[in-house]
Amino acid sequence: MAGQLHRRDVVAALLAPRTPDTLVIAGLGSSAWDVTASGDSDRNFCLVGGMGLTAIIGLGLARTQPNKNVLVITGDGDMLMGMGSLATVANVAPRNLSICVLDNELFGETGGQPTHTAGVTDLAAIAKGAGIPLTSTVRTEGELKTIVGSVHNEAGPQFHAIKIMHEELDSPKPPLDGGYTKDRFRIALLGEAAAVGGFRG
Amino acid sequence: MTKTDWPAQIFDVLRAQGITQVCHVPDAGHDRLITLCNAQNDMAVTTLTTEEEGVGLLAGAWLGGERGALLMQSSGVGNTINALALPAACQMPLLTIVSMRGEWGEGNPWQYPAGQGAPKALEAMGVAVFRANNAEDVAETVEAASKIAFSSNKQTAVLLSQRLIGAKSF
Numbered sequence: 006m007a008g009q010l011h012r013r014d015v016v017a018a019l020l021a022p023r024t025p026d027t028l029v030i031a032g033l034g035s036s037a038w039d040v041t042a043s044g045d046s047d048r049n050f051c052l053v054g055g056m057g058l059t060a061i062i063g064l065g066l067a068r069t070q071p072n073k074n075v076l077v078i079t080g081d082g083d084m085l086m087g088m089g090s091l092a093t094v095a096n097v098a099p100r101n102l103s104i105c106v107l108d109n110e111l112f113g114e115t116g117g118q119p120t121h122t123a124g125v126t127d128l129a130a131i132a133k134g135a136g137i138p139l140t141s142t143v144r145t146e147g148e149l150k151t152i153v154g155s156v157h158n159e160a161g162p163q164f165h166a167i168k169i170m171h172e173e174l175d176s177p178k179p180p181l182d183g184g185y186t187k188d189r190f191r192i193a194l195l196g197e198a199a200a201v202g203g204f205r206g
Numbered sequence: 207m208t209k210t211d212w213p214a215q216i217f218d219v220l221r222a223q224g225i226t227q228v229c230h231v232p233d234a235g236h237d238r239l240i241t242l243c244n245a246q247n248d249m250a251v252t253t254l255t256t257e258e259e260g261v262g263l264l265a266g267a268w269l270g271g272e273r274g275a276l277l278m279q280s281s282g283v284g285n286t287i288n289a290l291a292l293p294a295a296c297q298m299p300l301l302t303i304v305s306m307r308g309e310w311g312e313g314n315p316w317q318y319p320a321g322q323g324a325p326k327a328l329e330a331m332g333v334a335v336f337r338a339n340n341a342e343d344v345a346e347t348v349e350a351a352s353k354i355a356f357s358s359n360k361q362t363a364v365l366l367s368q369r370l371i372g373a374k375s376f
């Protein structure tokens with residue numbers, strides 16, 4: 006059943022408690038626009054391609070920054086393309102990684118064709134089956150409030166499928182130059198020297 | 207003449223290059239190297255479900271300040287193609303070491319298409335491809351590819367010839 010929550014409100018709620026120790030990886034398309042609408046940050050890495058890779062990029066970051074809280078925010082289409090990565094995440098089991106899927110049950114950037122979650126597929130059940138210990142499907146404001154607390158305060162890995170409605174919204178773009186976004190992120194996290202080729206962090 | 211222990215030499219190069227993240231879809235040709243990496247406490251080794259995950263994982267690791275290497279078989283190269291846009295578009299380093307099938311004396315005809323196509327597919331996506339045909343060349347080839355990757359934010363691949371690894375018969 007399609008969701009009733011508004012995606013921009015969901016992302017704003019997820020990001021409201023963020024601190025400088027919160028690192029965000031946003032999946033391509035609407036998720037990246039949502040995260041950008043909540044405020045551009047040098048501690049956001051917004052994808053404008055690389056479909057299917059958002060969660061596993063989050064895993065790579067979480068493994069190398071165990072004292073930071075890594076939050077992946079992406080869509081159902083991106084997550085469906087990278088479902089194997091849930092098994093990899095679960096087996097590595099980083100305590101500092103949360104994956105939140107904004108699930109509107111359709112491919113929003115390409116004409117609104119239904120995804121598998123509009124049919125019989127249950128992403129939270131897949132995450133649980135992959136071995137992720139804390140999973141949920143979120144449909145209400147109350148459930149959203151619970152997982153916002155969980156994402157920022159409880160150990161991961163955790164996975165939340167958040168059922169949202171389909172909306173036609175503006176598209177506030179993050180920087181589209183990936184080299185710039187990458188350098189900006191690394192400088193914020195690792196210092197100025199991280200922009201120089203060959204830097205060993 | 208003693209046989210060159212090239213997997214151990216690759217391991218030494220990875221250590222010397224400061225590589226701390228190793229990920230793989232395993233291949234018999236990489237078995238000894240994976241075992242060496244697993245035994246190293248300050249190396250994080252991740253088993254992947256598909257090779258494209260490795261491209262994403264190492265991009266995330268680079269964002270976090272660590273160097274990595276992706277180990278895979280030539281049949282896995284095809285799985286990485288669209289993922290290779292990520293390090294290309296973001297000017298991130300990528301070092302992958304590919305054990306080749308589908309070439310020298312291959313006994314499994316199903317390996318030929320991906321084996322023959324692997325170097326072309328990598329080059330089509332902008333990856334600089336290096337090849338080691340002899341055991342004596344392996345270490346310096348991996349070192350050269352690693353230096354280019356991490357000093358130039360470039361994507362590089364080292365192909366380990368099937369002649370080096372030994373043909374597998376079916």
